[in-house]
Amino acid sequence: MRAKYVMSEVFLGLWRNISMTVAMIITMAVSLTMLGAGLLLYNQVDVIEEYYQTNLEVVIYLERDISQEQIDQIESDLLSNDLVAQVQFESQEEAWKRFQDTFEESPDLVASVDPSVLPPAFRVKLKDINDADQLIAEYAEREGVSQATNQKEILQQVFDILGGAQRLTLIVALVQGVAALMLVANTIQVAAYSRRREVAIMKLVGAPNWFVQAPFVLEAVFAGVIGALFAFGTLVASKIFVIDGQFEDLFQLMPPVEWNSVLLLLPILAAISAVISAVTAWITLRFNIRV
Structure with missing residues (x-):
């Protein structure tokens, strides 16, 4: 019964603040796309260097x-x-x-x-x-x-450019990640404020803190995971239409981006988004909102 109530509150909360939820999902998707691209590029640079070293x-x-x-x-x-x-x-x-x-x-x-x-x-x-x-x-x-x-000296400039792109992508992902965390925190504050009477009633009847906080934390986790799925979809589309499509001839000169590397990003991005969203929501509730 408790689980059913918590889940109903999660979806109700997401729907009540639909504009904030959509903004949070989009921001999370953009930051995770950049992070995924950075991780993919980081791994690919290592693969390219190892390939050419041999x-x-x-x-x-x-x-x-x-x-x-x-x-x-x-x-x-x-x-x-x-x-x-x-x-x-x-x-x-x-x-x-x-x-x-x-x-x-x-x-x-x-x-x-x-x-x-x-x-x-x-x-x-x-x-x-x-x-x-x-x-x-x-x-x-x-x-x-x-x-x-x-030949290594000739290609060293290429490796330097790839390394620079690698670092730039991770920096952009970090900046986007900070923006996503701030939006998660703001969304949780708005959601908690809009349901302050319900929260007060639950506290009066003796509901434990975890039970009161659970719907808000799960809202953030749900939005984060949806953002991760959008980010993964963007990376898959990039692999199909850009890497294997527009630049197929270019990537014949170097090791291809393997599908295993792309598919591995799904659990990584989902786990990162879920953990970061949950921790951010919990800290926001713990230190900024009295529940």
Whole structure:
């Protein structure tokens, strides 16, 4: 009977303050969407870094007039190097084919490049990409070598940009979260004030504090969970229509955002919203409203 009464009071309270309830749900949904995007981006940056850490190479570009004897000697030295895991020689023809495949959507660029300007190269995969500088120091000034580059340094700017976006998303989520907490507290105050006579009567007949406070706390939790569901729906839609839709070609260059990572956000967002809403409502009732 008590449970039935509490639940009826919850839905009645939500309906009485429908405009505040909708505002609370929307604010919570926005903040949780930003939080979910931040968590997803945070995880994806780690996945991308791990992916490229195992696939990054040191590229040793050779002079175009290098002799076959010099090529064989450099290859032999690389294969016997303790830092090296794998060596692949790329001829000028293969370099030209790679260039065509990379820029196949820019035919004007491909047509403007003379295949003879592309140098042969060794693509070297290291056991540990952090040893790249040591290998480069050994071969950069070697006869027949034009230059040696570390792909990690080239991609470091990308990692820095992703890290900045990661932090920005979390900061925006934090600001939105504070706004959501303030709105929850305000909504609970308004709800408690509108039912102050009912609360006073329950206290007079000896109702315990938890029984009086339960409907207000559950109202906040219910609104928070609904907001979490909207936030999750937004993230799912973003995965389907944006990541896998508009930017499908872009994400072919890096590990895809897995559905497991997206689905894992539902219990996380629901739990966060429920706990934060409940705690905020309880503190509001405990310290700001006499019940």
